Amino acid sequence: MKTIKTIDSAQYVYAFTPEMAPVSHIAPGEMVRFDALDALGGQVRAETDILAGLDFDRVNPATGPITIDGAKPGDTLSVTLHSIEMDEQGAIVTGPGMGVLGDEMTSYATRMLPIRNAAVEFGGLKLPVRPMVGVIGVATETGRYATGTAHRHGGNMDTKEIGVGSTVYLPVSQDGAQLAMGDVHAVMGDGEVCVSACEVAARIVVETAVLKATRLAWPMVETSERIHVLVSLPTIEEALIEATRCAVSLLQRAHGLSKEDAYMLASLAVDIGVSQLVDPNKTAKASIPKYALPGPLTDWLSGQDWRGDG
Ligand code: CA
Numbered sequence: 333m334k335t336i337k338t339i340d341s342a343q344y345v346y347a348f349t350p351e352m353a354p355v356s357h358i359a360p361g362e363m364v365r366f367d368a369l370d371a372l373g374g375q376v377r378a379e380t381d382i383l384a385g386l387d388f389d390r391v392n393p394a395t396g397p398i399t400i401d402g403a404k405p406g407d408t409l410s411v412t413l414h415s416i417e418m419d420e421q422g423a424i425v426t427g428p429g430m431g432v433l434g435d436e437m438t439s440y441a442t443r444m445l446p447i448r449n450a451a452v453e454f455g456g457l458k459l460p461v462r463p464m465v466g467v468i469g470v471a472t473e474t475g476r477y478a479t480g481t482a483h484r485h486g487g488n489m490d491t492k493e494i495g496v497g498s499t500v501y502l503p504v505s506q507d508g509a510q511l512a513m514g515d516v517h518a519v520m521g522d523g524e525v526c527v528s529a530c531e532v533a534a535r536i537v538v539e540t541a542v543l544k545a546t547r548l549a550w551p552m553v554e555t556s557e558r559i560h561v562l563v564s565l566p567t568i569e570e571a572l573i574e575a576t577r578c579a580v581s582l583l584q585r586a587h588g589l590s591k592e593d594a595y596m597l598a599s600l601a602v603d604i605g606v607s608q609l610v611d612p613n614k615t616a617k618a619s620i621p622k623y624a625l626p627g628p629l630t631d632w633l634s635g636q637d638w639r640g641d642g
């Protein structure tokens with residue numbers, strides 16, 4: 333069996349910027365494995381390791397970046413997730429000021445979460461695993477975004493649909509794209525309400541492709557049944573509205589509809605939802621069923637500028 337190129341977990345970044353120094357490179361179509369620390373930087377090993385005691389300079393490492401040969405500004409990078417192999421123990425943390433109800437929490441808490449037989453064990457409960465990649469992104473067009481913050485380049489989108497079998501589409505802004513990823517969750521609910529999920533170290537095998545001259549306004553993730561547009565902005569209200577605008581614009585252009593018809597089709601078929609409510613930018617998702625689209629995504633998406641008014 334051919335050896336897969338591996339990016340070691342010691343090779344990571346804490347920010348997506350316009351000028352990222354690659355640690356390796358791959359050709360489109362070549363499989364590559366990212367070995368990723370957990371989002372807490374491996375600092376939580378016991379329930380006495382609480383959030384207040386963590387070194388926040390070591391939180392949210394993203395393994396990479398790597399150059400994708402031939403990717404140029406104005407292209408779209410597609411990243412298909414083939415497998416996510418997780419460690420056998422994860423952790424979840426919360427505390428005062430953390431997450432949606434942080435003002436109501438009075439003490440810090442950490443729970444170690446065994447991952448066995450495809451389930452995350454929480455107390456006596458067994459939660460089916462649904463591994464996902466929390467942070468995935470490329471070099472930015474302008475500006476520095478800490479790996480804990482999501483925006484147009486991707487980043488900490490914490491979207492549970494970014495799992496095995498899905499394909500993430502990222503707007504390329506710099507030569508070689510500079511792909512980095514990490515922050516695997518064994519399971520997470522929409523919202524990620526307490527500020528963390530089942531944070532776990534993992535090995536992620538992906539395959540990339542480059543859609544030439546295809547400009548996206550925001551990242552997207554494709555699953556077997558749906559396309560999700562992922563918008564990350566300072567408030568969830570802004571993100572929900574922008575995700576709606578993107579879905580309407582995408583339906584309008586993909587089908588050649590009037591704006592009003594696209595708006596009505598979106599109202600009939602598109603689910604507007606929340607990925608996460610707890611990171612510095614909040615992430616909303618517009619989830620479009622494939623039956624409401626004109627055919628295979630790469631057929632109608634490729635070679636177009638989708639930024640429009642989005
Ligand atoms: Ca995260």
